[in-house]
Amino acid sequence: MIQGKMRLTSTRTLAYYWGMEKSTNKKKRILTGDRPTGPLHIGHYVGSLANRVKLQDEYDCFFIIADYQVLTDHLSDTKLIEGNIREIVLDWLSVGLDPEKSTFFIQSRVPQIAELTMYFSMIVSIPEVQRNPTVKEEMKAAKIGNKEMSYGFLGYPISQAADILCVRADLVPAGEDQLPHIEHTREIARRFNRLFTPVFPEPKALLGSFPRLPGIDGQKMSKSRNNAIFLKDSPDEVKKKIMRAYTDPTRVHATDPGHLKGNIVFDYLDAFLTDKEELADWKKKYKKGQVGDVMVKNRLIEILSAFLAPIQERRKTFAAKPKMVSEIMQSGIARASREAETTLQKARGAMHMDYPSILSLK
Ligand code: TRP
Numbered sequence: 001m002i003q004g005k006m007r008l009t010s011t012r013t014l015a016y017y018w019g020m021e022k023s024t025n026k027k028k029r030i031l032t033g034d035r036p037t038g039p040l041h042i043g044h045y046v047g048s049l050a051n052r053v054k055l056q057d058e059y060d061c062f063f064i065i066a067d068y069q070v071l072t073d074h075l076s077d078t079k080l081i082e083g084n085i086r087e088i089v090l091d092w093l094s095v096g097l098d099p100e101k102s103t104f105f106i107q108s109r110v111p112q113i114a115e116l117t118m119y120f121s122m123i124v125s126i127p128e129v130q131r132n133p134t135v136k137e138e139m140k141a142a143k144i145g146n147k148e149m150s151y152g153f154l155g156y157p158i159s160q161a162a163d164i165l166c167v168r169a170d171l172v173p174a175g176e177d178q179l180p181h182i183e184h185t186r187e188i189a190r191r192f193n194r195l196f197t198p199v200f201p202e203p204k205a206l207l208g209s210f211p212r213l214p215g216i217d218g219q220k221m222s223k224s225r226n227n228a229i230f231l232k233d234s235p236d237e238v239k240k241k242i243m244r245a246y247t248d249p250t251r252v253h254a255t256d257p258g259h260l261k262g263n264i265v266f267d268y269l270d271a272f273l274t275d276k277e278e279l280a281d282w283k284k285k286y287k288k289g290q291v292g293d294v295m296v297k298n299r300l301i302e303i304l305s306a307f308l309a310p311i312q313e314r315r316k317t318f319a320a321k322p323k324m325v326s327e328i329m330q331s332g333i334a335r336a337s338r339e340a341e342t343t344l345q346k347a348r349g350a351m352h353m354d355y356p357s358i359l360s361l362k
Contacts, residue, residue, distance in 0.1 A: 254292030
């Protein structure tokens with residue numbers, strides 16, 4: 001610890017630590033979140049929600065609902081955003097994200113994010129964003145060429161940097177696809193600090209350990225591909241979907257030896273069957289052709305239903321208390337706004353754009 005402090009020689013680091021002096025005993029800060037494009041699915045659970053539930057005990061967590069980002073490709077149905085925000089909050093609460101420990105907020109309700117995005121947009125070049133592989137990927141997926149691309153779409157990674165930096169987050173838990181954004185956020189923080197005065201930490205990515213769970217057709221799980229199992233799916237829906245799930249295409253009879261690789265049912269068992277002995281047993285039997293697909297699927301349906309039941313129970317409780325949900329969001333937004341205002345005061349000051357001689361006189 002002492003050694004670490006002695007090594008801090010650059011002005012950036014020293015100033016950063018001076019700035020943090022009062023909070024040295026405080027928990028490190030995390031920011032991550034979701035786009036409100038629909039209810040969350042078991043892929044979200046395995047890939048990020050389960051991890052967030054654990055992280056909130058150790059860190060000061062901020063969870064953002066990124067409604068600006070929905071505008072990048074769902075501009076024609078903005079009336080759906082409100083319902084989707086409600087779904088996400090209910091999903092968060094029902095898996096155990098706890099507003100007593102963590103701060104939930106909505107991106108557009110913290111206007112300092114928009115202000116910070118404006119400042120950042122001046123220190124980022126257009127080609128730099130155009131090179132972002134995730135942006136390229138999303139352009140392809142949404143079938144938008146350079147000509148149709150909106151200014152806001154191209155700029156969303158900059159606004160995401162503002163999401164992260166407005167609360168001066170240290171860590172960003174996220175999937176692989178978010179790494180270019182986090183890398184860019186670090187670059188923006190460095191650039192701002194170098195150009196003006198050190199204000200921002202350089203947040204690090206926190207990659208999840210579980211590989212991404214595929215959809216029931218083996219493709220990336222997503223609402224638009226209609227291949228997702230949602231946290232709110234009823235046992236009947238889960239059953240129907242699992243019965244449709246891809247297994248081993250080379251296997252015709254239950255007595256044929258089966259393959260586990262690329263077999264969705266076993267990917268799901270890997271994620272949800274906690275009894276590892278039972279898991280090994282199913283795998284052994286499947287490979288030897290001693291169990292049929294339907295038998296394995298039935299067991300998976302049982303396991304998933306048992307996993308989802310308490311989540312859905314909690315969801316029902318929260319869904320019946322809209323006033324409580326509203327209060328959770330209002331107080332989260334208030335806290336995020338306070339933090340963001342503190343950050344923006346520093347940023348404006350660093351840029352000499354706080355104008356004390358005009359605005360601070362009484
Ligand atoms: N881009 C993220 C997604 O599509 C959502 C998001 C918005 C986010 N702001 C963020 C994630 C800040 C991490 C940090 O899922």
